[in-house]
Amino acid sequence: MHILVIEDESRIAKRIMRMTREFFLNTLSEITHMESLAKGLEFVTAHKVDLVLLDLNLNGESGFDLLKEAVSQSFHTIIISAYKDQAIQAFEFGVLDFVPKPFNKERLHKAFDRVMHKEDTTQRNIKFLAIKKRGEVKLIDIEHIIYIKGAGVYSELVLNNNSTFLHDKSLEKLEQLLPDRFVRIHKSYITKIEEIKTIKVSSGSKYQAELKNGEILPIGRTKYKTLKEMFK
Amino acid sequence: MNRFGIFKIVVFITSIACFISCENDFKVQAPQIRYKTGDTLNWRLKNIDDNSWSLQRENSKDAIFWARTTIRIDQHPQEDTPQGLLIYGFGAYEVYWDEVLIGRNGTPGKEHLKKGEVDRSFIIPDSLAKKGEHFLALRISQRYYPDQKRGFAFVVSSYKNLIQSPVVLTAITYIFAGAFLLTAVYFFMLYFYNKRFFPVLLFSICSFLFSVLIVVEYIKFFLPIHYSVFYIRLEIIGVLTFLIAFLIPVYFSIQFSLPKRKLLLSSYFILLLFIFFYFRGRYDHTTALLIICMWVFSIIIVGIATYKKTENAIVVLGSLLINILLYYLITYDFSLIISFTILLLSMFYVLARHIQKQREAFEHSLVETSRLKNELLKKKIQPHFLMNTLTSLIDWVEESPSKGVDFIEALAEEFDLLNQVEDKKLIPIDQEIQLCKSFLNIMRYRKEIIYSWNDEGIDPTQSIPPAILHTLVENGITHCMPDDQNEIHFHLSQESSSSYRSYRLCTVASLRNPEKPIEDGTGNTYIKARLTESYGRKWDFESYQTPEGWKNIITIYS
Numbered sequence: 001m002h003i004l005v006i007e008d009e010s011r012i013a014k015r016i017m018r019m020t021r022e023f024f025l026n027t028l029s030e031i032t033h034m035e036s037l038a039k040g041l042e043f044v045t046a047h048k049v050d051l052v053l054l055d056l057n058l059n060g061e062s063g064f065d066l067l068k069e070a071v072s073q074s075f076h077t078i079i080i081s082a083y084k085d086q087a088i089q090a091f092e093f094g095v096l097d098f099v100p101k102p103f104n105k106e107r108l109h110k111a112f113d114r115v116m117h118k119e120d121t122t123q124r125n126i127k128f129l130a131i132k133k134r135g136e137v138k139l140i141d142i143e144h145i146i147y148i149k150g151a152g153v154y155s156e157l158v159l160n161n162n163s164t165f166l167h168d169k170s171l172e173k174l175e176q177l178l179p180d181r182f183v184r185i186h187k188s189y190i191t192k193i194e195e196i197k198t199i200k201v202s203s204g205s206k207y208q209a210e211l212k213n214g215e216i217l218p219i220g221r222t223k224y225k226t227l228k229e230m231f232k
Numbered sequence: 233m234n235r236f237g238i239f240k241i242v243v244f245i246t247s248i249a250c251f252i253s254c255e256n257d258f259k260v261q262a263p264q265i266r267y268k269t270g271d272t273l274n275w276r277l278k279n280i281d282d283n284s285w286s287l288q289r290e291n292s293k294d295a296i297f298w299a300r301t302t303i304r305i306d307q308h309p310q311e312d313t314p315q316g317l318l319i320y321g322f323g324a325y326e327v328y329w330d331e332v333l334i335g336r337n338g339t340p341g342k343e344h345l346k347k348g349e350v351d352r353s354f355i356i357p358d359s360l361a362k363k364g365e366h367f368l369a370l371r372i373s374q375r376y377y378p379d380q381k382r383g384f385a386f387v388v389s390s391y392k393n394l395i396q397s398p399v400v401l402t403a404i405t406y407i408f409a410g411a412f413l414l415t416a417v418y419f420f421m422l423y424f425y426n427k428r429f430f431p432v433l434l435f436s437i438c439s440f441l442f443s444v445l446i447v448v449e450y451i452k453f454f455l456p457i458h459y460s461v462f463y464i465r466l467e468i469i470g471v472l473t474f475l476i477a478f479l480i481p482v483y484f485s486i487q488f489s490l491p492k493r494k495l496l497l498s499s500y501f502i503l504l505l506f507i508f509f510y511f512r513g514r515y516d517h518t519t520a521l522l523i524i525c526m527w528v529f530s531i532i533i534v535g536i537a538t539y540k541k542t543e544n545a546i547v548v549l550g551s552l553l554i555n556i557l558l559y560y561l562i563t564y565d566f567s568l569i570i571s572f573t574i575l576l577l578s579m580f581y582v583l584a585r586h587i588q589k590q591r592e593a594f595e596h597s598l599v600e601t602s603r604l605k606n607e608l609l610k611k612k613i614q615p616h617f618l619m620n621t622l623t624s625l626i627d628w629v630e631e632s633p634s635k636g637v638d639f640i641e642a643l644a645e646e647f648d649l650l651n652q653v654e655d656k657k658l659i660p661i662d663q664e665i666q667l668c669k670s671f672l673n674i675m676r677y678r679k680e681i682i683y684s685w686n687d688e689g690i691d692p693t694q695s696i697p698p699a700i701l702h703t704l705v706e707n708g709i710t711h712c713m714p715d716d717q718n719e720i721h722f723h724l725s726q727e728s729s730s731s732y733r734s735y736r737l738c739t740v741a742s743l744r745n746p747e748k749p750i751e752d753g754t755g756n757t758y759i760k761a762r763l764t765e766s767y768g769r770k771w772d773f774e775s776y777q778t779p780e781g782w783k784n785i786i787t788i789y790s
Contacts, residue, residue, distance in 0.1 A: 009623075009624060009678050010678070011623075011680055015624075015626075015627040057616050082619030082620055083615050101622070102622040104626070
């Protein structure tokens with residue numbers, strides 16, 4: 001696990017890092033502290049980062065833009081902020097957790113549990129996926145998404161107006177963020193359950209989902225059973 | 233009062249004026265009169281030959297002379313309605329109507345008692361009050377102003393009308409006088425017990441002068457004035473008119489901020505003085521000229537203001553134009569009152585609007601003060617400060633309880649200081665420095681950066697608005713990075729002269745974002761609002777980047 005802490009208060013940064021080390025122990029490959037998001041993103045270009053712990057008020061910069069910029073990246077984001085009123089928006093934008101200050105070890109570790117799938121993310125209030133297009137961050141309403149296709153470390157979002165966008169997060173990470181209506185039907189596909197018209201079984205135990213727009217997506221052998229259950 | 237309100241009042245007054253001037257059946261006759269110095273009772277008789285008598289009265293000193301003329305009665309008098317004769321004229325006289333003595337005004341030849349008055353009405357016996365021409369003879373002496381050849385004028389009407397009409401007219405105009413006296417008193421009080429706004433005083437003076445003018449103008453109808461003191465009243469009216477004719481444009485020039493005011497007003501004053509003295513002795517003519525000057529000059533001032541789209545100027549201009557119209561429609565005396573009333577009403581309106589504005593500004597400043605107070609308090613309870621401080625505090629307590637205690641004490645000091653300054657508009661500079669130091673102390677625990685402070689040349693007797701240096705320190709911490717020794721240094725110095733004092737606060741450090749201009753954030757807005765609250769416009773605030781770091785200069789002018 002590669003973790004980056006972005007926090008301008010030195011004492012608090014030390015506290016976060018100490019508690020992070022206590023949780024991950026030897027599964028933690030690297031933990032770095034940066035004072036601003038700009039420096040953090042610079043670091044991300046040259047280093048592998050899985051998780052960012054981000055303060056939303058950094059040296060006078062604050063709020064919405066910082067959040068949008070963070071969630072459009074490939075890493076998962078956990079916000080650690082003094083402003084509890086930003087929590088709802090943060091979840092809508094697709095952060096994994098929001099830890100209000102002042103925090104203790106238990107609360108921070110609970111957030112890490114979510115990262116490690118130990119606890120199912122209860123608060124899946126994500127409304128938007130932030131993607132980067134020509135240097136700008138654009139918000140895509142998840143209601144417009146028909147399905148998402150894995151493309152290596154990226155994902156491809158297919159929208160109901162036939163446009164496609166690349167997202168920097170992997171399919172695994174998006175699956176963690178998206179609500180239950182978004183079902184992983186294959187190792188390379190997530191689709192919205194209400195977009196599936198029928199499930200087809202062809203010879204050789206080949207499973208396929210026909211979507212309402214006519215497209216046909218493969219269904220993974222292991223996923224078929226759960227999907228069938230849901231589809232009933 | 234809205235604009236329509238004032239126009240309604242104007243229409244109301246104008247209609248009263250028309251009503252009164254139409255109602256009044258006062259037909260003045262000024263027939264040819266023949267004079268002769270001497271005293272013979274037979275001269276009262278109609279049928280003596282007076283063709284040799286002079287048409288001009290000669291200066292007869294205090295000797296008795298006679299005047300003979302004919303007066304017309306145009307209509308058959310109504311039954312049981314006694315007719316009367318009103319005589320305007322100088323001197324003491326006996327009145328012979330169709331050869332019959334019908335009354336006296338003083339005693340001719342014995343004037344030292346100063347009996348009688350300038351206007352007097354006499355009852356005409358019913359038997360002699362028929363329609364047609366009547367013969368009038370006056371036995372007169374004019375001891376005072378014997379050279380004044382004012383002549384005589386007459387009104388014949390029902391006696392009741394002669395007596396009553398002036399009183400009714402006076403009663404109505406005195407209502408105006410009373411109203412303006414009260415207005416004057418009210419605005420005078422307002423001037424003294426409120427902010428000393430000069431136009432308020434001017435308005436009060438104009439109202440007062442105007443009420444006195446009305447009283448003096450109509451005093452002749454109920455106070456008998458002997459002709460020897462007749463001119464005193466006119467002199468008073470002249471002076472009052474002069475003052476009003478000067479002060480009303482002065483009022484407008486201040487109210488509507490006339491450019492080059494002093495020069496224009498002094499020229500105007502000289503013009504008025506010239507008119508006043510050049511036409512001295514021609515009383516009504518002089519006052520009329522003064523009033524015309526006042527109208528013209530006022531219209532110019534208000535016209536300029538209207539052209540510049542000054543607020544309310546259009547209302548005043550409208551009422552001035554109505555006044556010009558009235559000037560031509562109604563007789564001079566009464567149009568003057570009506571137009572002054574309208575003028576004062578429009579001034580009243582402008583002033584009321586102005587006072588309303590002032591009150592709104594005052595209320596706004598109260599709101600602003602409490603807003604700033606809230607903002608000051610919020611600095612320390614806003615989540616960013618409070619929650620980060622508490623998080624650091626928890627960490628210190630867990631890691632090093634004794635340091636944690638020190639931290640709590642630093643925090644207690646900051647809140648204590650804040651408590652002391654929270655509701656003040658100005659605090660001693662020492663207290664402000666204390667506030668900055670205590671804040672740096674807290675930040676030291678949070679950021680683990682060495683924040684150092686020094687100040688020099690600070691005059692401890694001076695005061696400044698609370699938390700403005702503190703806000704600059706906050707900005708410094710936010711926007712600057714520590715140097716190699718992990719230190720950010722703050723340096724405060726003072727520069728003073730007789731006309732100003734300025735505080736320079738330098739943050740010695742490098743900027744986090746040198747390219748990004750520091751915008752006027754909430755911090756700077758707070759500083760500016762606080763400076764405005766205490767010093768109006770007499771301050772200056774500069775904030776800029778230097779090679780050493782960041783520099784702020786607050787200058788307060790005395």
